[in-house]
Amino acid sequence: MSTGKRNTRQKQAVIDALNDSDEFRSAQKIHLDMVEKGEKVGLATVYRNLRSLAQDGAIDMLMAPDGESLYRRCDLDTHHHHLVCRNCLRSIEVTGSEMEELLHALVEKHGFTEIEHSLEIFGICPQCQADLAAKE
Amino acid sequence: MSTGKRNTRQKQAVIDALNDSDEFRSAQKIHLDMVEKGEKVGLATVYRNLRSLAQDGAIDMLMAPDGESLYRRCDLDTHHHHLVCRNCLRSIEVTGSEMEELLHALVEKHGFTEIEHSLEIFGICPQCQADLAAKE
DNA sequence: ATATGTGCAAATGCTTTGCAACGCC
DNA sequence: GGCGTTGCAAAGCATTTGCACATAT
Numbered sequence: 382m383s384t385g386k387r388n389t390r391q392k393q394a395v396i397d398a399l400n401d402s403d404e405f406r407s408a409q410k411i412h413l414d415m416v417e418k419g420e421k422v423g424l425a426t427v428y429r430n431l432r433s434l435a436q437d438g439a440i441d442m443l444m445a446p447d448g449e450s451l452y453r454r455c456d457l458d459t460h461h462h463h464l465v466c467r468n469c470l471r472s473i474e475v476t477g478s479e480m481e482e483l484l485h486a487l488v489e490k491h492g493f494t495e496i497e498h499s500l501e502i503f504g505i506c507p508q509c510q511a512d513l514a515a516k517e
Numbered sequence: 518m519s520t521g522k523r524n525t526r527q528k529q530a531v532i533d534a535l536n537d538s539d540e541f542r543s544a545q546k547i548h549l550d551m552v553e554k555g556e557k558v559g560l561a562t563v564y565r566n567l568r569s570l571a572q573d574g575a576i577d578m579l580m581a582p583d584g585e586s587l588y589r590r591c592d593l594d595t596h597h598h599h600l601v602c603r604n605c606l607r608s609i610e611v612t613g614s615e616m617e618e619l620l621h622a623l624v625e626k627h628g629f630t631e632i633e634h635s636l637e638i639f640g641i642c643p644q645c646q647a648d649l650a651a652k653e
Numbered sequence: 654a655t656a657t658g659t660g661c662a663a664a665t666g667c668t669t670t671g672c673a674a675c676g677c678c
Numbered sequence: 679g680g681c682g683t684t685g686c687a688a689a690g691c692a693t694t695t696g697c698a699c700a701t702a703t
Contacts, residue, residue, distance in 0.1 A: 387657060387702050409692075423660045430658095448667080449692070482624035487696060523677050523682055545667075558686045564668060584669070584692080 385433060394420045395430040399440060405451035521569060525583045535576060541587035559620040 383394060398415045406414070412427040431452050435442040436500045521528065523567045542550070548563040567588050571578035577589045 382697085384576060385658070389658060389702070391659065425661075425694075432693095442578045444582065446580060448580055448586065450584065459661055521682070523678070525683060527684065529656090543667085560686055561669075561686075565683085 385430075389420045390429050391426050394422055395427055395434070398413065399434075399454040403453070404496075405443060405453045407443075407451055409447075411452065429495045520551060521566075527556075527558045527562050528566050531563055531570070535570075535588065539589070541577075541589045543581075543585045543587055547588065548621055581598040 393409070394415055398418070398420070401414065401418075403425050405493055408431050409424070409429050411431065412422065412424050415427065431440070431442075432449075434440045435452065443451050443453075445451050530551055531547070533552070534547050534556070537554075544564050544567050545560070547567065548558065548560050549602065551558055551563065567576070567578075570576045571588065579587050579589075581587050584589075
């Protein structure tokens with residue numbers, strides 16, 4: 382009863398896989414994890430289910446800097462910096478520090494709809510800094 | 518003297534093309550605009566130059582929801598919502614409203630490096646809402 | 654029974670790369 | 679002249695799609 386109309390083994394397996402981890406993972410990684418867990422699911426099916434789950438807002442999805450889509454269970458809204466029209470790509474600059482509070486008012490003021498905010502910070506965590514340094 | 522070591526006609530053409538607009542554009546769109554303007558440049562060259570310019574921080578680059586890279590002249594830093602390691606994809610949640618001011622402190626606290634923040638809001642602008650409605 | 658979901662493989666679309674030709678410095 | 683840069687076409691990747699088959703309800 383989450384996304385599609387029917388409950389299939391594959392769909393449940395995708396949901397289960399999402400519940401197996403708190404981290405953002407790519408569709409490919411999730412599929413790989415499922416296969417390694419013994420699930421028999423097609424990659425396309427994983428893509429299709431993740432897509433519809435994300436569309437339903439049932440799971441979080443964000444875009445990695447390299448353009449890969451990453452998925453994770455749960456959902457929380459956020460914000461961004463540029464106000465960009467998804468259709469024409471024209472953008473309106475958002476100043477900065479007052480953004481959090483003004484986000485809603487701003488969006489309303491500009492009359493944008495179908496807002497999609499996602500604020501992520503990408504960087505290298507301490508653990509990886511060490512790991513990467515060790516490999517040098 | 519911006520990115521590479523040599524000043525070529527093509528490299529300058531890409532920079533000029535970027536200065537022709539304030540909007541975020543995909544590499545393909547920028548290349549198309551250049552060709553229509555009469556420039557003779559290969560698509561790969563446009564990709565290569567945009568890439569290195571972005572890497573040098575000479576231009577802004579952001580990822581569209583569909584995974585396309587968008588470029589624009591100038592640069593301004595911003596922020597996000599999830600603190601995600603670019604290497605292992607592990608993430609740390611950022612609460613929300615106090616983010617702006619706490620971003621710097623937070624990043625420092627978690628010891629992340631090579632931070633890349635980009636906060637954009639995607640939606641449909643009023644103009645496009647009208648256009649799209651008219652097409653129905 | 655029948656519409657929906659799945660699997661596979663082919664197709665897409667953006668981006669990168671190999672390599673020879675080219676042209677700054 | 680030498681090395682960075684370009685062009686073109688081929689390769690790469692993540693993701694989507696067409697279509698026949700399987701299956702929830």
